[in-house]
Amino acid sequence: MTVALSEEVRRVVTSGRLAHLVTLDPDGSPQVSLVWVGLDGDHIVSGHMGEWRKVQNLRRDPRVALSIEADGRDERGLDHYLVVRGRAEVVEGGAAPLLQRLAHVYLGPDLVFPPVSGPTLGCVVRITAERVGGVGPWAH
């Protein structure tokens, strides 16, 4: 079931904190890497210049999870964090312009990334959220 992303969730996704992205290897074991993320409408998106393991994994099994550390603590003193679980679609092309947009968030307003550009390079991972959790106002 698709869930809409609340304003609080959208704020964490666009906060410039790295997302810990989990995919599933062919043997079903969890594979993790840290990625830049942004929003494209109601989807969480990341850009990938190469056919990395995580991209290969998502083409085979779209189940995905990501977690992002957030500001604030709950009443027990535990740090807020966001977990989104859902399904990913791999869309061909579009990695360079997305990474350039995200570089402004993650690296700074003047930075150019990736070094090679072109609209058809790489791919975009587009995540549809099915569950939102963690610790914070978005967790119920």
Next chain:
Amino acid sequence: MTVALSEEVRRVVTSGRLAHLVTLDPDGSPQVSLVWVGLDGDHIVSGHMGEWRKVQNLRRDPRVALSIEADGRDERGLDHYLVVRGRAEVVEGGAAPLLQRLAHVYLGPDLVFPPVSGPTLGCVVRITAERVGGVGPWAH
């Protein structure tokens, strides 16, 4: 294959940064929560006062991954992070003293956590590393 934890890896594990712990749900999809971690010899350990989903998952399927953000950046400007993949053993009891030890790292030197104590409460998740990766001097 078990891998020994280098000094650089041990420093990240004990840095007081949260670990993003990934387990596998019964349907094989990834489940993530953020936990405090420490070292017990060559194992990475976390304490759990309740029979949470992650603990239930690890009793059924010991495959686990964790990622931790670290200080420093590589030559591309990308932040360092550690990923450890391995197998977890759930050891009964010992959660309260471990959480109390880790509370000094994560919350502060004077803090008491958990509020309820006793040596037989909860469980300890003890992780044996099989692969170490991410971005940083520990990734090859």
